[in-house]
Structure formats: C-alpha cells, structure tokens
Amino acid sequence: MSDLVIDARKIGVTFKVLGGTIEAVKDVSFTLKKGQTIALVGESGSGKSVTARAIMRLLSKRAMVSPQTEILFNDKNLAQASPLEMRQMRGNRMSMIFQEPMSSLNPVYKIGTQIAEVLRIHQKISKDAAWKRAIELLREVQIPDPESRVNQYPHQLSGGQRQRVMIAMALANNPDVLIADEPTTALDVTVQAEILNLIKELKTRTGMAVILITHDLTVVRQFADHVYVMQHGLVREEGPTEAIFTNPQHPYTKRLLGSEPKGRANPLPEGQEVVLSGDKVRVTYTLRRGGAFRGSYHQLQAVDGLSLQLRRGETLGLVGESGSGKTTFGQALLRLNTLSGGTVTYRGQRIEAFGRKEMKPLRSRMQIVFQDPFASLNPRMSVRQIIEEGLIVNRIGTSADRADRVKAALRDAGLPDTILNRFPHEFSGGQRQRLAIARAIAMEPEFILLDEPTSALDLSVQAQIIELLRKLQAEKGLSYLFISHDLKVVRALCHRVIVMQNGKIVEEGTVDDVLERPSTDYTRRLVRAAFEIAT
Structure with a gap:
C-alpha cells in the first residue's frame, strides 16, 4: 500500500x-x-x-x-x-x-497575473520567470496566441478558454x-x-x-x-x-x-415564417498586447460577415470549437453586444440600430439561457425573485398569477416548486442551469437563445431538458438558436446546423447532412471527436 x-x-x-x-x-x-x-x-x-x-x-x-x-x-x-x-x-x-471558471477566476486581475501568483506562492522564482511559465502553461492547454491572452482579463475570454486557464x-x-x-x-x-x-x-x-x-x-x-x-x-x-x-x-x-441523448427534432412544418434573420453580421474587438508603455492594439474579427435565418418552430444549432465566435454571434443577434456591420431583423423589423429603450418591448419575446449559470443568477436573490423578476419588469399578471407561473416553470425545468426561498449557492451546477432555463421559459417567449444549456447537466437531466425543449416547441411554436459543442445533443434537438471556425461559417445544412456526411475536414474532425472515443 x-x-x-x-x-x-x-x-x-x-x-x-x-x-x-x-x-x-x-x-x-x-x-x-x-x-x-x-x-x-x-x-x-x-x-x-x-x-x-x-x-x-x-x-x-x-x-x-x-x-x-x-x-x-x-x-x-x-x-x-x-x-x-x-x-x-x-x-x-x-x-x-x-x-465554473468565471466564478473561480478573479475578474480584476489579468490571466497571467493569476497564473503567476500560483507559481510564486509555492516556488521561489522571479516575476519574469513566473510570467514566462504562465505563457508556457497557456500554450500547453491550447490557448491560441498565449502572448496576447496572458494580458487579458477573464471576461475577455470565452467560457471554454476560461476553463483552460483554470x-x-x-x-x-x-x-x-x-x-x-x-x-x-x-x-x-x-x-x-x-x-x-x-x-x-x-x-x-x-x-x-x-x-x-x-x-x-x-x-x-x-x-x-x-x-x-x-x-x-x-x-x-x-x-x-x-x-x-x-x-x-x-x-x-x-x-x-442508458441516458445518452436520443431521438430527433420534431418535423418542421412547411412554409413557416422567418422569426429572426441576420445578414453579413460583423463584430470586431480591439485587443491590446505588450506592456504599459510599449503596448500596441490589434483588431480581432470575432464574427466575420455571418448570415442566418431562423423560422418559427425551428431549432438551429450553432457549433464549433471554443472561441470560434458562436456566443458572440448569438448575442449580436439579440442585440446584447455592438455590431460592427450587417443587419438583424426580428419579425420583419430591423433592430440592429436599436438602443436599450427600443429593445425593451422585445425582450420578453426574446430570451437567453447563458452558459455559466452561476454568473448569470443574482446570488442575493431567491429562486422566486430570480424567476419572477422578468414578469414584474414586464408587468405580466397579478402577484398570484406570477407565483403560479414561477412554480410551473420550475416544474417544467425538472425542479420541485418547494425551493422558492432558496438561493443559487445552495444548488449544484446542474440545478443552477435548470433555474436559468426556468427563468427563460417563465416569460413564455417566442425565441430563446440557448448558450450551452445542457453543458452543466448530467445525462439523465440532459434527456429531460431535451424532451422539455421539444415539448415547449411543439406546444408554443418556439424557435431556438442552440449553441453547443455537444454534437450528440445537437443531433437530438436541432433541425439544421451551422458550423463555425474563427468567426466564419465553414459548413451548414440539415443535421443529417452535416453530422453524417460532413463536407469539410474541420467538421469531420469535430464529428469524429464527438461520436468516437477520442485518442
């Protein structure tokens, strides 16, 4: 022993x-x-x-x-x-x-500073040596351009990149x-x-x-x-x-x-109206590299002229590696970040130039489930307050009506309706993700952006959420933009798939065409890693 x-x-x-x-x-x-x-x-x-x-x-x-x-x-x-x-x-x-990397990394310190701190606390090495080692570690965990990324803050990285930093x-x-x-x-x-x-x-x-x-x-x-x-x-x-x-x-x-994702999306009726469309959408960020006195700036094209159409009752999958621009593109369509170019149309209305005031009437009809539930749920609010907040802001129903909708949303998301007075920190990661889904569906929206909604869920709950999303779609004609890296869930839930790499669309088509007959090497690599045991 x-x-x-x-x-x-x-x-x-x-x-x-x-x-x-x-x-x-x-x-x-x-x-x-x-x-x-x-x-x-x-x-x-x-x-x-x-x-x-x-x-x-x-x-x-x-x-x-x-x-x-x-x-x-x-x-x-x-x-x-x-x-x-x-x-x-x-x-x-x-x-x-x-x-949850966003709640584990300190938002006010650079990535490199946080890694170097771990090294210097336990090893007797200089600041320069610790910084160089931090860059090496970022390279080892496949962070692109580690020399620039080491100077960035956690919010400037994607969810997957933050996890790699951890x-x-x-x-x-x-x-x-x-x-x-x-x-x-x-x-x-x-x-x-x-x-x-x-x-x-x-x-x-x-x-x-x-x-x-x-x-x-x-x-x-x-x-x-x-x-x-x-x-x-x-x-x-x-x-x-x-x-x-x-x-x-x-x-x-x-x-x-026996809980692997099963089944396929409900068939989409012919001639469904277009709910959301984007045309040549571009999002550009300015990044800084180098020190305080010799720093230089360069442009990062996070979303590079992308277009899509989403119909009523359709689930459109957006897949690609971490940092490929999936979440940025999705949030640009919901006007949660600033477009550098292109147009966004929601139900025939151009919204790319809308400000906060103009978007407010549309917010109850367009909902989002974020990737990191711990960061998106207010830790000071109870479950009831979190789910009811959107109903109160949009003046939906009486107090009794809202209480009923909160309980119904919790049950729909696979949670008991007896947890109204508990707080987010009292739940596991998967349970928090279900709270985020309950908050979105309580508003009874027409369109939901689902950003990795099942990534924190175990397989049996994944299957429940997939069935829930299918059921809600069939009953209410909901449209979903489903961002994920889990191609098994995409196959079970989506009608069409768009494959992204480095801010561009490399392939798109029906689920069967893209996942069973991929036409690009990049998609073939993604499919092989998802459905075969990677070695």
Whole structure:
C-alpha cells in the first residue's frame, strides 16, 4: 500500500438550511493510488462536488463534516489539518479544477497575473520567470496566441478558454493529486480530448493521481481506472471502469448508462415564417498586447460577415470549437453586444440600430439561457425573485398569477416548486442551469437563445431538458438558436446546423447532412471527436 495517496473513510457532510439540515454526503469511502484516476459519477446534486470540496477543506461555513470522517493524505488526516497546513497544500501538492471558471477566476486581475501568483506562492522564482511559465502553461492547454491572452482579463475570454486557464493554474505546480470537477464541461470535443490527454501524459510522467468528477460517461470510460457511482450522497456501486460499463449491478447505474441523448427534432412544418434573420453580421474587438508603455492594439474579427435565418418552430444549432465566435454571434443577434456591420431583423423589423429603450418591448419575446449559470443568477436573490423578476419588469399578471407561473416553470425545468426561498449557492451546477432555463421559459417567449444549456447537466437531466425543449416547441411554436459543442445533443434537438471556425461559417445544412456526411475536414474532425472515443 506504499503507493496509496488518499485513503478517505466515512466522509459525511451536512448543511444547515432554513428549517433544518440536509445530508449532502453520507458515509462515502474511497482510495486513490499514485498514477490512478478514479471517477465520481452520478446525477447533479448527488454529492460528487461536496465530496471533493471536503477533501480540499473548501466547504462553506454552514457545512458540518462528520466527526467520523478521515481523509488520509500521505498518512496525514486532512479532516483535522490546520488552515495554514491546508493553504500550503492547496495549489501545490493538491489542486482542483472547479466547475465554473468565471466564478473561480478573479475578474480584476489579468490571466497571467493569476497564473503567476500560483507559481510564486509555492516556488521561489522571479516575476519574469513566473510570467514566462504562465505563457508556457497557456500554450500547453491550447490557448491560441498565449502572448496576447496572458494580458487579458477573464471576461475577455470565452467560457471554454476560461476553463483552460483554470486547468493551467491547477497543473502549474505539478501536484500529487488533481481533483477535476467537470474539467471539460465548457470545452468543445476536440479540445476536451487534448486536455484529457495532457492530464493523462502528466499523470504518466509525474505519477499524479486524479479524482475526476464528470457526467460525461465517454470521458469516464476512456480515462478512469475505477468508478464510484453516487446518488443522494451515497455510493451506490463501485468497481473497475470496464466492469461498471459492461456489467452494471445497481438499477441506478443501469439507468445512468442508458441516458445518452436520443431521438430527433420534431418535423418542421412547411412554409413557416422567418422569426429572426441576420445578414453579413460583423463584430470586431480591439485587443491590446505588450506592456504599459510599449503596448500596441490589434483588431480581432470575432464574427466575420455571418448570415442566418431562423423560422418559427425551428431549432438551429450553432457549433464549433471554443472561441470560434458562436456566443458572440448569438448575442449580436439579440442585440446584447455592438455590431460592427450587417443587419438583424426580428419579425420583419430591423433592430440592429436599436438602443436599450427600443429593445425593451422585445425582450420578453426574446430570451437567453447563458452558459455559466452561476454568473448569470443574482446570488442575493431567491429562486422566486430570480424567476419572477422578468414578469414584474414586464408587468405580466397579478402577484398570484406570477407565483403560479414561477412554480410551473420550475416544474417544467425538472425542479420541485418547494425551493422558492432558496438561493443559487445552495444548488449544484446542474440545478443552477435548470433555474436559468426556468427563468427563460417563465416569460413564455417566442425565441430563446440557448448558450450551452445542457453543458452543466448530467445525462439523465440532459434527456429531460431535451424532451422539455421539444415539448415547449411543439406546444408554443418556439424557435431556438442552440449553441453547443455537444454534437450528440445537437443531433437530438436541432433541425439544421451551422458550423463555425474563427468567426466564419465553414459548413451548414440539415443535421443529417452535416453530422453524417460532413463536407469539410474541420467538421469531420469535430464529428469524429464527438461520436468516437477520442485518442
């Protein structure tokens, strides 16, 4: 047992909530050996992330760890370690990649500064050496143009790029243990394979042990040695990866493995009117590179003359690698950022020049579900306030009517209607994403921009959300612009697909044409990475 790195026994975590307590984790035990990858899998809210945070001692003040809990790391019980000992260990011998990069990165510091800080705290190196190493780390995690990106702030990067920055910070000091909490959730499939292979290579080279928390079973099957299946804070089943996948024993494990996205979009009736169209839309950003006195500026063409048409009752998929301009294009169509050129038409009305005042009457009919639910939900507002806010602003219904619509939206999004007085931080990442979907559908819009709406959801909830979106579309004639890197979900939900790369459209057509008969090398690479196990 000399290669045993972590021996966790009887982890139990209880949270104080209004009106009582919630047992989030109950009697979870596992072992982790040098060079091994174990995976914690299960539905959103099953206790995976709470278990990981208990190991790192990063739980909130309202969390109570069971007195029986033992977390032996190289024979030292972390459950009883002092705050100083934990600070010396975190980011050095143990690192964690968090699920939500925007809430984990400091918005007021440059990317390079934040990576260099991790290096300088734990290593005796100069500022210049730390900065150079930060650029190398960004290059290792496939960030394009790292010399420029190192001077940028988190809000200037896409969701996937922010996640890669978090991965670079976690790997900076070659830790003994890496806890990866949904490390590839915000990444496109090709970069996902590259990042996981980078972790695999480091693991082989340094003997690093990995705890992988994910809902992507393809990733688990390829990269994990041992799997622990969790539900309601308990380990329902555990064993070697291949044994779990080929011969699952527990009914919950069987259901989890059978939850891949299925089916296709409802057929689109002929002659449907165009709801939203964009013609030669351009969005340009000015970026700065270099130091304070020798800096220079250059133009980044994020969206380069793109056009699309979206019909009533249609779902149009927008796919491509992280940083390809998908979200920027979608937000330009909703007038959430400034166009450099082109036109946008909503229901026959030109809106590209509309200001905030002119757009306000249209906002209730055009909704958006953002990629990062933690950043888009107000942490000071309760669930009821979050979902009801849009109804109040647009003067929809009486107080009783609004309360009914809030509860109905929660139920439609797969959440109980008894959570009205709880706050966003009390929910898991997947549950927060469902809150964001509930907020959008409560307005009963005509068009919804869905920006990676299922990226933070486990497979069984993904299937529920896909069915929900199909049902709402059939009942209300909703139109969706669906931005995603998950081509399995795109195949199940979309009628047509547009493939983007570097701000341009490289291919478009029906789902069957693009995903089964791709005509460009780029699309073929995306499809291969999504539907085959990447190596």
